[in-house]
Amino acid sequence: MHNSMAAYDQKKEACGTICLKYLLFTFNFLFWLAGGTVMAVGIWTLVEKSDYIILLSSSTYAASAYILIVAGAIVMVTGVLGCCATFKEQRRLLRVYFVLLLCIFLLEVIAGVLAYIYYQKLNAELKENLKYMMVEKYRQLSKERVTQAVDKLQQEFKCCGSNSSSDWVESKWVRSAEAKGRAVPDSCCKTPTSICGHxxxxxxxYRVEGGCITKLENFILEHLKIISAVGIGIACVQIVGMVVTCCLYQNLKGEPY
Known part of the structure; x- marks a missing residue:
């Protein structure tokens, strides 16, 4: 009777371990896919919209995107390691896997905190910096990236000037002979042509209430929301993964380290 009970307990424990293994394998596969998504969001933020980053005085926005890329890369590596640890049933690998999950979790928390802090001070930064960029650096020597970013901003968001088109009156470029009498850059025009800014x-x-500040602020806020949502989503999934890892680790207590 005692032997049959012991055999039943062992069978039950083995069944539990198998269930945990497949649960963790499924988690790792989804986690690997999530890592690719996180990397894609970070790369898209930097590559597709990198022109606008130069118009910001703070590097927080770019930093949060870089953190996402690093976290995404670690997530993908961790997903593969998790699969190996699960099928080889090695507690040492499970420990390494758990530590990596914890590190990624902390990275995402940092990215979330940075995004939240930046969210709070974004409007003040744009008010202080965007007009300065347009007035002082547009079409100036060695400031080609600023010029390109401003032109792209005005055309893409159909706006003109920082707060309004009248901001361009103070521009160094508009006041110079190089402007050839333009009142605003040609990128302000609804149909851009040479010298149309006269x-x-x-x-x-384009005359938009709130100017380009409002447009750029809304754009960045939307990106920050995406970054935050992705970070929170992956973090929640990770908590589940860490719990399952701990359970499997305990079930393998008799296994070699």
């Missing part, structure tokens, strides 16, 4: 009438140029 006429700053509403029928010719």
């Amino acid at each position: 006429r700053d009438h509403p029928s010719n140029i």
Whole structure:
């Protein structure tokens, strides 16, 4: 009777271990896919919209994207390691896997905190920096990236000037002979053509309430929301993974280290 009970307990424990293994394997596969998604969001933020990063005085926005890329890469490596640890049933590998999960979790928390802090001070930063970039650095020597970013911003978001088109009156470039009498850059025009910036009438140029500040702020806020949502989503999944890892680790207590 005692032997049959012991055999039943062993069978039950083995069944539990198998269930945990397959659960953790499924988690790792989903985790690996999530890592690719996280990397994609980070790379998209930097590559597709990198022009606008130069218009920001703070590097927090770029830093949060870089953290996502690093976290995504670690997630993908960790997913593969997790699969190996699960099928080889080695507690040492499970410990390494758990530590990596914890590190990724902390990276995502840092990215989330940075995004939240930046969210709070974004409006003040844009008000302080965007007009300065347009007035002082647009079309100036060695400032080609700023010029390209401003032109892209005005065309893509259909706006003109930092707060309004009248901001360009103070521009170094508009006041110079190089502007050839333009009141605003050609990128302010609804239909951009050479020298179209001569006429700053509403029928010719974009006039948006709040100017480009409002447009760029809304754009960055949307990106911060995506970064935060991705980070929170992966973090929640990780907590499940860490719990399952701990359970499997305990079930393998009799296994070699």
